[in-house]
Amino acid sequence: MNCMNCGAPIGKSDYCTSCGFHVEVQKKIWQLSNTYYNLGLDKAQIRDLSGAILSLRKSLQYNRENIAARNLLGLVY
Numbered sequence: 001m002n003c004m005n006c007g008a009p010i011g012k013s014d015y016c017t018s019c020g021f022h023v024e025v026q027k028k029i030w031q032l033s034n035t036y037y038n039l040g041l042d043k044a045q046i047r048d049l050s051g052a053i054l055s056l057r058k059s060l061q062y063n064r065e066n067i068a069a070r071n072l073l074g075l076v077y
Helices: 024-045 049-062 067-076
Strands: none
Touching: 024 049, 024 067, 049 067
């Protein structure tokens, strides 16, 4: 994951080591996106396709760069 302010890689700290930008909120948003992706994946595995679509769209609302969510959404469609 990269800092949305300067593009430098983010470590475990809540601040970017390059520019000092506070990235705690960015980390939580990425975590929410991954959580919705995992929910969509679980729903797709049990053939709940409409539920999977909703979860994957929500995942992409939080992080449109989530490639795994995009790919799975395409497969579900």
